[in-house]
Amino acid sequence: MHLSRDAIVSTALELLTRYGLADVTMRRVATNLGVAPGALYWHVANKQSLIAAMTSEILSPVTGETTTELVSSLHGELTRWRDGAEVAIAGAAFPESSASSDLEKLFTSALKREAPGASPEDSGVAARALIHYVLGATFMEQSREQLSGASPSAAPSASNAVSGVDTLVRAAELMVAGLRTL
Amino acid sequence: MHLSRDAIVSTALELLTRYGLADVTMRRVATNLGVAPGALYWHVANKQSLIAAMTSEILSPVTGETTTELVSSLHGELTRWRDGAEVAIAGAAFPESSASSDLEKLFTSALKREAPGASPEDSGVAARALIHYVLGATFMEQSREQLSGASPSAAPSASNAVSGVDTLVRAAELMVAGLRTL
DNA sequence: ACCTGAACACCGTTCAAGT
């Protein structure tokens, strides 16, 4: 059935946006491709590596020169997908995908530009802290959306005043200020 | 069978340390208590809320006056349990447990003490950023341990030089410095 | 009030056998 790894990944991403991560199962992906469940395992090692591949796809458009831009871009790409942060957290924990180390490089070099005096170690620490913050905060943001049954594309409710892009950007500013003074 | 919510939670935590989160299933918890699977649902709403209760138990010993102490304490309690960070991330996303807001208060007040000039909003942002960093970094730490099949109680390998408590503490110092200068 | 029995509607993964 000219099944391919790419076809599997994009079908998984379709199921993700339509039904959420809980309904992205190997069996449903297979059914959606008109194929037996076992057929997937010729192209993909296991479900974990499929999620890692989805993560790469989700994170690949992230760009930006400044940390502020990178933080907003990352948050934007995560919220563009249903359960995007949850996928990225699960996918980043699985190496073999360079998705998270690519992200780390982007953030680290932006921080080096904005705080040239800081040591490479400190820039790396700050980069990872910011990335984990965006992932974690966006995950909690999306979890609460799901519990309250709200649609993510709706007008931003006042309830997520504590989250949102603004506080993420503010964390980036704090990190840069810290790098400059230490 | 004098089944209770507490008994369920502590059995779940036993299974966690012995077999890992993937093997903490409602059915196994029930079997371990000598009870039918459905019996659990009289004391616990669902698996999600059981994990939230486990999270409260894991995070409750976290203490510290300074952010450095809090960061090490949080990292310590998470690594004391197999898959501790994964449980905490899943549990924190589920409200109804005050575990994560308690943690937020501890971190926020420590930051206020160390950077009294900062606004309450900034202290909150910094607190959440640090908490998410510790959770995320520890999760990746523990994921890699599992993949390499190493025991967590073994001597710290050189491979996790990038993670560990030191970089987490350093992030706390950067955050405090940022709060002081902004 | 609390628990059992039994079902419902699923999972991820493997692997002989086919083409």
Place this chain on the structure above:
DNA sequence: ACCTGAACACCGTTCAAGT
């Protein structure tokens, strides 16, 4: 090389019925 059929060993959750 790539896929099917069919199985293995499970899941979370519900709910009538019992005590």
